[in-house]
Amino acid sequence: MHWLRTRGRATAPYGLGLAAVLVIPALLNVIPGVAPGYVLYLVSLAFIYAVVAIGLGILIGHTGQISLGHAGFFAIGAYASALLTLRLGLPFVLAVLIAGAVSAAIGFLLGLPALRLTGPYLAVTTLGFGLAVPQLVVWQGSWTGGSSGLHGLPLASLPLGAFTIVFRTDQDYYYLAAAVLILLTIFARNVVTSHTGRAFVAIRDSEIAARAMGVDLVRYKTTAFALSALYAGIAGALYAHLLHGISPEDFTVLLSVDFLTMIVLGGLGSVGGALSGALLLTFLQNALTRLPVVHDFKNLYIVVLGAILILTIAFLPHGLAGVTRSVRQRWAARVRDGAPRVDQIVELGEGSGVR
């Protein structure tokens, strides 16, 4: 597989991640006191959110274009796939691909105003888009199922030559979500470490320089929007089939804020960061709803989300990816030189707030 070869330094964490993906289901079966099915469902959900976060990371982290409306693309993917399988009886794989394409096309269109709007103006525009999508679904209730949603989606299946794999159990779906996540992670890493990715970052760093070097802003800004919408659309389709049903309530603005927090926590401009931020936040949200002390405080998660955003921006401007990067650099320097140098000690002092 020619295109599976990724470039770049940090491939070791991905190898470890792949090993973890394979052993987690077996591990859950031997740990007493956990319900493997539920944990696998939760991990699948985290993987699906991670797909959105990686796509959003390309848009915000690499290209520097804000979106507060990615729940809208997520909803478009979910509804497109649900309607295509339920109403038209299309096979799952085809429905997911079309859902991704529809979402990407709408992402391209939303990218057009981004050519004129920047910063807060773009944020408000995308926020409006995210707010509008669930409302449109309710309004067109006769074919979208309205506020009660769509239910009874068929099982996910994958035709392979003569026979078909049907994803029946939580474990089956877990492997499906993991496979999609792995493929889309590799794709994203390939994009950001090449020609196209450099054009994205050039736009973020200096639009003037990008234009002077021949970067067509129209083409690359709309490409970034379409690409991140493609990721959100595919993830939305997987989400619909994971839950076997969807309703407009699943796609509130809060979900867009969730996605944003994932990439800020993980570290803007890092594919691995988006991945870790999504996993961490999904588990955190689930854990918070189980805390017995605050059982009657339903919106605790929103408060925690705000706190995470503020604390990350204040203390970890490069997110989790920044932390691992500086640890790795320090480790490499220590291994190389045997002992820490004076400037490293000074740096450590500054880092720990001794000023």
Add this chain to the structure above:
Amino acid sequence: MSGPLLEITGLTINFGGLVAVDGVDLSVNTGEIVGLIGPNGAGKTTVFNCISRFYEPVRGTIRFKDRDITRARSHEIIRFGIARTFQNVELCRSMTTLENLLVGEHAVMRGGAIRDGLRLRGVGADEARATARADEMLDFLGLTGHRDSVVSTLPFRLQKLVELGRALVSHPGLLLLDEPSAGADHRESQGLADLIRRIRERFDLSVLVVEHDMSLVMGLCDRLYVLDFGRRIATGAPSDVRRNPVVIEAYLGEPELEVSDA
């Protein structure tokens, strides 16, 4: 090619009611180093921004290699063979020196998000070739030691050099330099003049340079254009321009001109 490499006629640019550049004619012949000088606010950088298509002229034409580029879009200019640097350095600050040079090769590389994402055949070879060209340029400019440094950590003088490399790596026919000596002392700016001459020989290109440092311009350029308040007040060889009373009048109180006699 019949006419000059670059030919600007009657260029006029307005900002609101203010005429920033007023009917300027300017040309650069193949292989020439041409200087564009004048007091602060004379409209030199405005002319540059017009050639780069960042500003819209109200009147006049810009022709390059016999092609009218007056209405071209800004990202097309480098594909025609015109690359530039900026007065205050416009680098991609978060990138390394190497990555900035690779951005400089954007126009000469094949694109496509799907092609890159799937690493279709040819992507790896394209990247390797682009990196080899960038490394060659870093070697020429003596920047190899800073190859993998993030450019925002480099001193201003080196950032100017990285920007020069980024403009050169696409092998343009015309190089626009906006105040290359900014931040350099007298000795360094003499080294810069040598470098620009070497660049002309090695890459077989023409140069249009906006500069404040008179001693640099006088020693470097084949021809000069002098702007004042958006109008062209003189043109010719450096030795003629230096003695032109209109130019001396415009520069009255600016000591650089006397220094340049040395």
